[in-house]
Amino acid sequence: MKTLLQNFRIVDASIDAIGAVILHDEIIRDVWVKGEAIRYDIGRMGIDRVIDGGGLTLMPAFIDMHAHFRDPGFPEKETLESASLAALAGGYTTVICMANTKPVIDTFEAAQALKHRSNALRLIDLYPALALTRSMAGTELASGFSALDLIRTSALKDIALGFSWPGPRYVRLCSEDGKDVADDALFKEALVRAAALRLPVSCHCDAGGHEALQAWEAGQPYSIWSRIEENVATERAIRLGREAGAHVHIAHVSTKEALARIRAAKARGESVSCEVTPHHLCLTESDAASLGSESYGRVNPPLRNEEDRQALIAGLVDGSIDAIATDHAPHTSGDKEHGSPGFSGLETSFAACFTELVGKGHLSLSRLSALMSVAPARLLRLFDRGAIEPGLLADLVVVDTEAVWHVDTALFRSRGKNSAFSGRALSGKTLMTLHAGSVVFDRGFGAKL
Template sequence: MSLSSGLLLRDFRLVDETMDMLGSVWIEGGIIRDVFPQGAPLPEIRLPMHRTIQGGGSLALMPALVDLHAHFRDPGYPEKETLESASLAAVAGGYGTVVCMANTKPVMDSPAKARALKKRADALGLVDLYPVLALTQGMEGKALSDIPLLKGPLHETEPWLRMLSEDGKDVVSDEILYRALQEARRLGIPVSCHCDAGGPEAEEAKAAGKPREFWSRIEENHATQRVIELARQAQGHVHIAHVSTREAVDLIRKVKGAQQESGHAVFTLTAEASPHHLCLTEETAHALGAATWGRVNPPLRTEADRRALIEAVLDGTIDAIATDHAPHTERDKLQGAPGFTGLETGFALCRMELVRQDRLSLSRLSSLMSASPARILGLTDRGRVAPTFRGDLMVVDTEALWRVNPGRFRSRGKNSPCSGLTCRGRVLMTIYQGRVVFESFLNPDPEKETG
């Protein structure tokens, strides 16, 4: 990128967590230099290399999205996804920053492996990638990974390391998880917990042949309670991944409430929900095939759970929306592999289901998908449309109707629960460090419908 290139975005609806107004934005050298309210005189631009993009109609300019939870499957599973295909999917979905999980082959359990992936991502120059480090070697739950060898402060030694997680394999040993939480505290970063180490009651229900929706609820509720307790003892930061039950929501709300009341918190608790748990229910899972295309961990739950999640988003119990993008091949899905591809539909699904009847404003959605997850990662330079922030932005048509066709995804994973669904709201352009890395303006989608 030439540092003398610039981008002028004119007459847009500008939306971030602090504002919703008309105006224009000037980006230069990868950074937002100026934001002009509508009617203010625009500067005369003398740069030889600059591009003007005109807003208007239902176009909004928002901060690029920040995803706390994705699976890039790289290295090890090119039939499911690669760094390249996942990065293209991310920018097509409006993402500028992505945290990717460690359950690759080999597992990301040493800084050297994660650093190598980060280096490849930087060379691609599409998204700012933050590989997580696994808590234990090989994600086997037996011995801590290389975390104790890391030296702080991380922003000087390993600035790409912002989160630790064992993802879909909760560490069963309290002792090891406790030590991992202490290490994370020493390093000043959160541990993302998947919450499926279910405890004896869930095991009994399983042994008694109860259905998955029954025991997986006990699992999640028990595991959420357990990791919160361990985080309290370790005085660390636990981040609860993809909360899906109303009981887990109630527990998180209660703990956060008590922290607020006491005025001082000995540990930090944050939580995310996924677009699919916020917008879909078990009905969709059954229609798709609960053991195949509709299978995801944790499972899609009841309408009452979904409503509880939305309430939790509205009252701040849930801090962020994260995709848990989990691409699989058709063969793997037919054999029951859990997970949905999600990077390319996350925004549209949330825009359609949550921003209606004014329950959630577009500004609040921006907070949940950009500024708030950035804060959880300690990234203070993104998530706003304001001078000095990174030029990571997206242009969306808030009213565009389009039908989801996984055949057109950039992701290799076509396992979307939204296939055939007509969504409202579409990402049309993604800007990364001041460069346009995705655009569908000039290439109108033949499937795009108006209405």
């Protein structure tokens, strides 16, 4: 099937121009922008479907390196289906889901089973993160990292990627997200094994050692000792990653000091990357206080101060921060009232970032696209997506950059209604999402075609 998307403002990391795109089944066949000669006689191309943007914006769909789908094990919070629908509503078609489910995803077989269940829904492209230790107990390596597994998986050559890939395709990232591996030797061993599989390790960075403990024992407030915790743990993850020869990806960086450590490691040429969440970019501890610091405003790491927030924005501007990831963490309202940390973030991520970063002139829309699509694609070695280029997967999102809307969590596809942006007015709305050339989400835009 051939689809023509015309009269769009086409924006990715390297394009921002009015133009058109032709899809052939699941692949982007051609892209042209105004001023370029149209290379085809559209009438003779046998176009089956035309989507006219009327000046709306077409971007590569977003790629989330960090979400909690709560499946298997916590259907009251979220399921594969509800999370996938939330992802699509937010413009995401590729998501890495964290392993802290019940049971924990700590074997290649469990990751493969989850991937198969997700594929059967035909909604998004899900990649389960693999836990570093068995049951995330922090006492022994997950079986995916056993010597036997390494030998077995190294036999799987991934010809489709054009190079020898020592691990299975459905695992792109390892993470003990939710906590760190406390034991240095075990953490380092996991990093060595992940490096052998060429898998980046996403680090949660909350093991603050005796420095954070001292601050806690001295009666320092949470805002102080949790900051020390993150800073010390970031330093530790970078050091152990360097010693192990692994690629360390720092999840949800939130303090200016942690960012400075990452920036310094990058300046030394170390294999380090990091992500930031929309809530840490847009909100501070005063927002947490008004939401309820111990309930609806609680998140790990906590919302920090204005100086940190400005430092994170500066980190996006100067390229120290590689990607934006949601840390989508759905909970029931009962769980939030009892202090479960995290926000339901997939459905507000683009609008929150667009409002704060593009709307206030910090970043261009192209740069935001890079942070939400091609940069995570490259970190995950998913070279077939993340941009609007011939030959890439037709994973696309139509956004209305003029729209202003109020966040109503009752309308969320996610079962988690715990949004940090609830009731806020945001600009920029996702209207339609295509995955592999198929329209998989449509907010009514299609009806107007």
